[in-house]
Amino acid sequence: MNFNEAIRDQWRQQKHVCIGLDPFPEYLPNGITDLFEFNKAIIDATADLACCYKPQFAHYAALGKEHKLKETIHYIKKHYPSVPVILDSKRGDIGSTATMYAKEAFEQYAADAVTVNPYMGSDTVLPFSEFKDKGVIVLCRTSNPSASEFQNQSIEGEPLYIHVARKAQQDWNSNNNISLVVGATAPQEMKHIRSAAPKLPFLIPGIGAQGGDLKSTLINGRFSDGDGVMINSSRGIIYASKEKDFADAARRETEQLQLAINQNI
């Protein structure tokens, strides 16, 4: 089963929440200093609810704790093998280097999917999509405040993000393993992208701490017959409490988010 099939399996069980595992040392709950111990508690409390997990690479690499990232991914694969792991590393480079980045994500870290920055062009994406069983999640329209500076620029009458969406669906998806990153903070852009790429799954950051609107996200982002979205929340879930009950609080936040999703999916 490839990544996109595994995600569809999760959707069939009404699981759409992607839990971001982005530990900030200063926000860790009182008494917890080890990144893996923190992640493990969150994972054990939420694995039956999560559509997928998304650790962000920089949160580990910046601390020299890449081994904690590896340990986290291995733990999920060993104990909860049906929950896919997306490594959010937003790689992008010339083809020969992209091949090494793909090996980094899929062989070193054993991730099921990786985020990729496509703005250097097709030859930087294809080394990832050649891994047929793995997911490649292409940045299309990101959630950050300056995203429109370049991504909304019009080229031949259409915004750049639409060119990315079309290219992703038509040229890069021959192994049926491409998805798009589309931020919840840009609902009109999301609607436009869904029309251009009706069949590609969306990984949607921007709900929770970044203030994206869930209802418009679902209306604009879902497939015409429902599903189609992995709704990411990182800080909103994993830092729901700084006290001993942080894992239970993360579970409650995940349940509430999934319930809210169920009303509009």
Ligand SMILES: O=c1ccn([C@@H]2O[C@H](COP(=O)(O)O)[C@@H](O)[C@H]2O)c(=O)[nH]1
């Ligand atoms: O456009 C993008 C692409 C990726 N991200 C990542 O998602 C999470 C969001 O975290 P929150 O705490 O839920 O805001 C984080 O890992 C980002 O690097 C994004 O926000 N926007």
